[in-house]
Amino acid sequence: MSLFTILLSALLVNNFVLVRFLGICPFMGVSKQVDSAIGMGLATTFVMVVAAAATWLIQWFILEPFGLPFLQNMSFILVIASMVQLVEMFLHKTSPSLYRAMGIFLPLITTNCAILGLAIMGVQNSYTFIETVVFGLGGGLGFTLALILLAGIREELQFADIPKPLRGAGIAFILAGLLSLAFGGFAGLV
Amino acid sequence: MNTTIISLVSMGSMAALFALGLAVASKKFAVETDPRVEEIESVLPGVNCGACGFAGCNNFAEGVASGKAPVNGCPVGGLSVAKMVASIMGVEADGPKRRVAQVLCKGGHAEAKQRGGYDGPKDCRIAHATQGGDKACSYGCLGYGSCVASCEFNAMYMDENGLPVVIEENCTACGKCVDACPRDIIVLVDEEQGVHIRCRSLLTGRFVRQVCSVGCIACQRCVKVCPTGAIYMEDNLARIDYDKCINCRECVAVCPMNTIDWQEGKALLEKVAVG
Known part of the structure; x- marks a missing residue:
C-alpha cells in the first residue's frame, strides 16, 4: 500500500468517526461551533500523529520482543496519557496563545478512543514506522473533517424550526447518521 | 512466572520512565501562576x-x-x-448590588395592535430582521420568547398575553436576555427599584395611540409630577433615571396610558441627591 492510499483510507474511506464510530464523544460535544471544532480537530490530529509514532515504538521494541502483546491496551493508554500531558506542558510554556486556543481540548483528548483505536489498528495492519505516522495524520485529518462538517451544519441549524423532541443532541445524532451514510459512498475508493 | 516478571518489570519501568519524564518536564516547563x-x-x-x-x-x-x-x-x-x-x-468587600432584568414593554396580544401575519421561524431575532413580526409597533416586544429561551436560570416565562415575565428571585442579571432581545426591551436594573416606564416607543403620541393601548404618548405628566426630577423626556419617550427614583409612585398615579408600572412589595428608597 502506498502512503497516499493509507492517508486517503484513514481520511475518507475508513473515517474514524463516521465509518468506524470511534471518538463519538468529542464528535458530539465539540461540534457546536466551527471555531472550536477546528481547534479540537487540530489538537487531536497532533496527538494522533505523536501517539501513533510512540505506540509503534512501544509495540515493536518492547511488547513484541518480550512476548507481551496482551499488555497492548494498557501500555498504549499509558503512553497516550503521558504524551498528552507532556504536550500540554510543552505548549503552556512555549506557546501560550496556542495553549489558550487548545487548552480545554487537550486533556479531553487523553480519553478519546479514536486515538487508542488508531494505535491498535496501526499495529494490526503491521504498518512500518512511516506508514503508521501517515495513518495517524490521515486519521486526525479525517476526525477534523468530520467535526467541521457537523459543526457547520449545526451552526446553520440554530435558525431552523426543529421539532421540540429532536432539539439538541437528537437532531445532531440524526445528522451524524446521515453524514455517516454519505461517507459510505467512499467505500471502494481504495 | 517468567512472563509475570517480564510484564511487571517492563510496565513498571515504562511507567517509571514516563513519570520521571513528566516530573522533569513539569519542572522545566513550569509556568508561574498566581x-x-x-x-x-x-x-x-x-x-x-x-x-x-x-x-x-x-x-x-x-x-x-x-x-x-x-x-x-x-x-x-x-x-x-x-x-x-x-x-x-485580603480585602474587605461589599456585596454587589443585586440587579434583575426588567421588561420594558407592556404591549401583549391584548394591548398591541396586529398588522398582518408572520409565518417565519418563531424567533425574535429572525422576525425582527425580516419583516418585523406581526405587531404594528416597531419598538415593542415581538413575543416569540427569544429572551426566555436564552435564560439559563429558569428566571423567565411567557405569559398568556404573549409577554416575557421575569421571576426576580431566580434572575442573576447575567444579561443573556438583554443580548437576545433584538429590540432592546430588556434592561438590568437594581432590584430595589420598583417604578418602571414600560415602553420603548419613539413614536409621537398620535401614532402610539394607533398601535398600542399602553404605550408612552409623551404627555409629560410624569415629568412634571416627579419630586426628584428622575423622569425626563427624550425622543418622544419618558425615561427614568434610576439613580434618582425613590419609588414614590407619583408618576404611576398620573400616567394616562398606564405605561408606568409599580411592582408591589418594593420599599420607598432614601437617596441623597447628587449634583
Whole structure:
C-alpha cells in the first residue's frame, strides 16, 4: 500500500468517526461551533500523529520482543496519557496563545478512543514506522473533517424550526447518521 | 512466572520512565501562576455564565488576582462569594448590588395592535430582521420568547398575553436576555427599584395611540409630577433615571396610558441627591 492510499483510507474511506464510530464523544460535544471544532480537530490530529509514532515504538521494541502483546491496551493508554500531558506542558510554556486556543481540548483528548483505536489498528495492519505516522495524520485529518462538517451544519441549524423532541443532541445524532451514510459512498475508493 | 516478571518489570519501568519524564518536564516547563487564581476559582459558582464580563470563571479569577476585576464582580455568587474572594485577596468587600432584568414593554396580544401575519421561524431575532413580526409597533416586544429561551436560570416565562415575565428571585442579571432581545426591551436594573416606564416607543403620541393601548404618548405628566426630577423626556419617550427614583409612585398615579408600572412589595428608597 502506498502512503497516499493509507492517508486517503484513514481520511475518507475508513473515517474514524463516521465509518468506524470511534471518538463519538468529542464528535458530539465539540461540534457546536466551527471555531472550536477546528481547534479540537487540530489538537487531536497532533496527538494522533505523536501517539501513533510512540505506540509503534512501544509495540515493536518492547511488547513484541518480550512476548507481551496482551499488555497492548494498557501500555498504549499509558503512553497516550503521558504524551498528552507532556504536550500540554510543552505548549503552556512555549506557546501560550496556542495553549489558550487548545487548552480545554487537550486533556479531553487523553480519553478519546479514536486515538487508542488508531494505535491498535496501526499495529494490526503491521504498518512500518512511516506508514503508521501517515495513518495517524490521515486519521486526525479525517476526525477534523468530520467535526467541521457537523459543526457547520449545526451552526446553520440554530435558525431552523426543529421539532421540540429532536432539539439538541437528537437532531445532531440524526445528522451524524446521515453524514455517516454519505461517507459510505467512499467505500471502494481504495 | 517468567512472563509475570517480564510484564511487571517492563510496565513498571515504562511507567517509571514516563513519570520521571513528566516530573522533569513539569519542572522545566513550569509556568508561574498566581496560586490565588486557583483558590478564587474554587469558591466561584463555576457556571461559566460570563455575567462578570469575563469569558468564564477561570478568566474572572485571573482578573481578580491581577487586579483587573473587582472582588465582588460575580453577580451570580452575590455577597457570600464576594466575601470569600475578598478574604483570599485580603480585602474587605461589599456585596454587589443585586440587579434583575426588567421588561420594558407592556404591549401583549391584548394591548398591541396586529398588522398582518408572520409565518417565519418563531424567533425574535429572525422576525425582527425580516419583516418585523406581526405587531404594528416597531419598538415593542415581538413575543416569540427569544429572551426566555436564552435564560439559563429558569428566571423567565411567557405569559398568556404573549409577554416575557421575569421571576426576580431566580434572575442573576447575567444579561443573556438583554443580548437576545433584538429590540432592546430588556434592561438590568437594581432590584430595589420598583417604578418602571414600560415602553420603548419613539413614536409621537398620535401614532402610539394607533398601535398600542399602553404605550408612552409623551404627555409629560410624569415629568412634571416627579419630586426628584428622575423622569425626563427624550425622543418622544419618558425615561427614568434610576439613580434618582425613590419609588414614590407619583408618576404611576398620573400616567394616562398606564405605561408606568409599580411592582408591589418594593420599599420607598432614601437617596441623597447628587449634583
